Amino acid sequence: MPPTERKDFETTKKLREVMGNYFADLGRGAAEGKKTAWCTSVGPAELLWALGFNVYFPENHAAMLGASRMATDLIPLANARGFSPDICSYLTSDVGAYLKGESPLQKMKLSGPPKPDVLVFNTNQCRDVKDWFQFYAREFGVPCLGVHTPRSIGAIDEALVGYVGGQIESLVSPLEAVAGQKLDPARLREVIGISKQTTTLWKAVLATAANVPSPLSFFDCTVQMGPAVVMRGLKEAVEYYKLLLAELNARVAAGVGSVEGERLRIYWEGMPIWGKLSSLGGQFLQLKTCVVASTYCNSWIFEDLDPADPFLSMAKAYSSIFICRGDDRKEAYMERMVGQFKVDGILYHDAKTCPNNSNNRYGLAQRMQKKLGKPYLVINGDLNDLRLYSEEQTRTNIEAFVEQLSQG
Numbered sequence: 001m002p003p004t005e006r007k008d009f010e011t012t013k014k015l016r017e018v019m020g021n022y023f024a025d026l027g028r029g030a031a032e033g034k035k036t037a038w039c040t041s042v043g044p045a046e047l048l049w050a051l052g053f054n055v056y057f058p059e060n061h062a063a064m065l066g067a068s069r070m071a072t073d074l075i076p077l078a079n080a081r082g083f084s085p086d087i088c089s090y091l092t093s094d095v096g097a098y099l100k101g102e103s104p105l106q107k108m109k110l111s112g113p114p115k116p117d118v119l120v121f122n123t124n125q126c127r128d129v130k131d132w133f134q135f136y137a138r139e140f141g142v143p144c145l146g147v148h149t150p151r152s153i154g155a156i157d158e159a160l161v162g163y164v165g166g167q168i169e170s171l172v173s174p175l176e177a178v179a180g181q182k183l184d185p186a187r188l189r190e191v192i193g194i195s196k197q198t199t200t201l202w203k204a205v206l207a208t209a210a211n212v213p214s215p216l217s218f219f220d221c222t223v224q225m226g227p228a229v230v231m232r233g234l235k236e237a238v239e240y241y242k243l244l245l246a247e248l249n250a251r252v253a254a255g256v257g258s259v260e261g262e263r264l265r266i267y268w269e270g271m272p273i274w275g276k277l278s279s280l281g282g283q284f285l286q287l288k289t290c291v292v293a294s295t296y297c298n299s300w301i302f303e304d305l306d307p308a309d310p311f312l313s314m315a316k317a318y319s320s321i322f323i324c325r326g327d328d329r330k331e332a333y334m335e336r337m338v339g340q341f342k343v344d345g346i347l348y349h350d351a352k353t354c355p356n357n358s359n360n361r362y363g364l365a366q367r368m369q370k371k372l373g374k375p376y377l378v379i380n381g382d383l384n385d386l387r388l389y390s391e392e393q394t395r396t397n398i399e400a401f402v403e404q405l406s407q408g
């Protein structure tokens with residue numbers, strides 16, 4: 001019987017320490033006189049670190065609510081406050097957690113998320129983040145600032161980069177007022193340099209999955225991505241990914257795969273189902289099928305960051321992400337990924353409360369199949385609301401899909 005538990009990495013112990021220190025810093029921030037900025041996951045975090053803020057990411061907190069399976073019970077509290085059950089379940093579970101005073105951070109000896117002094121969003125991913133942050137701005141009586149990035153972007157041209165870059169730059173003055181200090185341009189360049197190093201290493205980590213067998217899977221990556229999301233701009237993230245990359249390279253050299261006896265390779269398109277990572281990961285292990293790559297984990301690669309041109313390069317990097325591009329760009333991206341990672345089939349997760357990350361809804365899956373001749377499967381579920389997910393049905397569908405692939 002194949003194993004149902006993933007082989008862990010040696011470096012995961014270090015990961016716990018690094019992430020633990022990050023959260024401990026957040027918890028001590030106010031007592032140490034530090035200001036806290038809340039930032040969306042693909043917001044201008046570098047600017048916030050450079051201004052001396054502690055930076056906290058509510059989406060990371062929401063993912064923790066999902067992974068700890070606290071989310072589903074908390075969502076109705078936000079629904080009662082007027083947030084529809086149909087909108088982002090990161091938003092509704094996070095707001096529910098706030099209303100109930102519960103948080104997975106309490107297990108880390110924090111009282112909960114640190115109070116914000118300012119909230120900064122970027123609509124490159126969706127409108128929900130703005131509504132989410134505006135709720136807290138009203139609750140805490142603090143400013144909510146943001147960048148409005150267009151969606152369904154084709155070419156990243158000068159006009160777009162100038163438009164978004166100008167908005168990021170115009171955040172400086174109101175943020176300085178909250179931070180109580182002036183922006184040091186040299187410090188901003190330094191933070192962007194560190195962020196670029198983090199992102200380059202994270203890309204190299206993910207790229208090791210192009211090997212056969214793959215030394216890591218999507219399920220490993222949803223854990224390992226923590227520093228790339230919340231600590232880009234901090235040296236600790238760079239140091240961590242150097243260690244992880246060394247361990248992955250050693251796995252590759254020794255021919256060790258994340259999935260023992262890997263037979264098939266799948267691309268995961270869409271959000272993780274946070275509360276079901278371990279059972280899904282276990283099922284793929286049993287099926288000797290590795291989910292080798294995903295749009296989601298690759299979304300924290302910001303190759304365009306350039307310390308020599310902070311604002312325009314941030315604009316370019318944060319407007320180039322998959323989620324805010326048009327379908328033609330998405331198709332070209334996925335075609336490259338399917339080739340690079342030697343993928344046998346594509347799994348689309350249609351997440352009920354995140355249309356922004358559910359890319360099967362406008363015929364993309366069919367077009368990709370026609371173009372690449374690779375089978376695909378759509379599973380219906382959600383990132384955090386497990387009432388929208390049928391475990392039995394999904395398991396059966398995945399089994400049938402893998403069977404189909406193995407005959408291909």
Ligand code: SF4
Pocket residue numbers: 059088089090091125126127128129353354355356357383
């Ligand atoms: S992209 Fe989706 S999951 Fe993320 S905040 Fe927006 S609606 Fe929620």
